[in-house]
Each structure stands twice: as structure tokens, then as C-alpha cells.
Amino acid sequence: MTKIIAATRNQHKLEEYRELLAGQELKIVSLNDYPEYAEPEENGGTFEENAAIKALAAAEYCGMPAFADDSGLEVETLDNAPGIYSSRYAGNDRARIERLLGELEGKENRRARFVCVVALAFNGEVAGSFRGEIYGTIGTKPRGTNGFGYDPVFLPDGSDRTFAELTPEEKNRISHRANAIKKAVEFVEDEMSVLDDEFSAFQ
Numbered sequence: 001m002t003k004i005i006a007a008t009r010n011q012h013k014l015e016e017y018r019e020l021l022a023g024q025e026l027k028i029v030s031l032n033d034y035p036e037y038a039e040p041e042e043n044g045g046t047f048e049e050n051a052a053i054k055a056l057a058a059a060e061y062c063g064m065p066a067f068a069d070d071s072g073l074e075v076e077t078l079d080n081a082p083g084i085y086s087s088r089y090a091g092n093d094r095a096r097i098e099r100l101l102g103e104l105e106g107k108e109n110r111r112a113r114f115v116c117v118v119a120l121a122f123n124g125e126v127a128g129s130f131r132g133e134i135y136g137t138i139g140t141k142p143r144g145t146n147g148f149g150y151d152p153v154f155l156p157d158g159s160d161r162t163f164a165e166l167t168p169e170e171k172n173r174i175s176h177r178a179n180a181i182k183k184a185v186e187f188v189e190d191e192m193s194v195l196d197d198e199f200s201a202f203q
Helices: 011-020 047-062 083-088 093-104 168-174 176-200
Strands: 002-006 026-030 066-075 111-122 125-138 154-156
Touching (some): 002 047, 011 026, 011 176, 066 083, 111 176, 168 176
Parallel strands (some): 002 026
Antiparallel strands (some): 111 125, 125 154
16 A cells, blocks of 8 residues: 655545545655644635645655645636635634625625646646636625635525535545545556656655
8 A cells, every 4th residue: 555645744634535536546645744844825816836845845854655636716806816815814714704604795696616737746846736716705704613714705606605604525526635635546547657667655
């Protein structure tokens, strides 16, 4: 079984990763197992750049293949803000939601999308970058207790429930992170004949 580092300390993300990757021949290790690891500055200008920064740094430090995601919420009427600054929009989830709803007050267009980009890195290179998206609208108040981040105010298209009102299984069938992980898994499966030699050292 191949060991791979999930370049995050976010427990919510780790739970989603493990659910999404269940059944794969992978042992997922997280940065929680490396308390001395100093996370790199996310100074990229895109989700792709920030995901690559995190994956490359973790792979080098931990000495094994790594994957990282950079994700965020883009709101159409706010010129796609908060975007790559979604986790830095305010000090915590509640404050971020309050700021978002405040900036949308009185606006008719509440269209938005969640974006997730997963980067896979090993041997000092990014082997692939995979983008997942899901479109929806921003509600007028938080609803639901599941999920994290902006989930309580995001209603995916075709649903009258927010991400936070969906069960984890329901969310993981349609989410931006699920779409990106699915593409990453398909890439690894398609390229496994090429990647076997590279990964074999980490099994």
C-alpha cells in the first residue's frame, strides 16, 4: 500500500479525503503527523499555484508523494471574491460568513461557485493539477450543522438544502473537492504504468 501525505492539518478536509479515497490502495498520512513542519506561505495568484506550493513543500519535507488542495468560494457579484482568500476573509468560519452576507446585503445576484484544485507532487515535481467546481447560490442566512467553511450558506444548483444540511455522503457525491479528487484518481489510474516505478519506493 502506497503512503501519501495529505498536505493539510484541517481535520474536516482530512475526513473528506479519507471518505473520497476509501477503497484506494493508499495510506493517507497528514501534516498532523509532522508537528515541526512549517507550512509554506500561500503566495500564489491562483488556486493552482497555491495547491502546487503546498504539495511540493510537503512532498519534499516528508519524503513521500503528497497531494494538496487549494479551494475557495467565488461570488459573481463580488468580482469572484473571496476566491483564493476565502480562508483569510475573516478570523473564523462564523466571521467569514457574516462578512460575506453583509457584503451581499441588498444584492439580487447571489450566484457563486466553489472551486477546488488538487495538486499531486513527488520527486520535486507536480505530476498533475486537477480542478473541480460546483455552482450554486448564496442563501440569506446560515442553515445546517454539517460541513465547514461557507457550507451553511451555499445552496448547490438543483438543491433547496445548503451544503451544511446535506449528509457527508450526499455532499461528497457532488462537491468541488469530490470532483477534483475524482479527476486526480482517474489520472493516477491512467498513468499508473508510468508512475509505478516512481511510487514503488514509497510502498
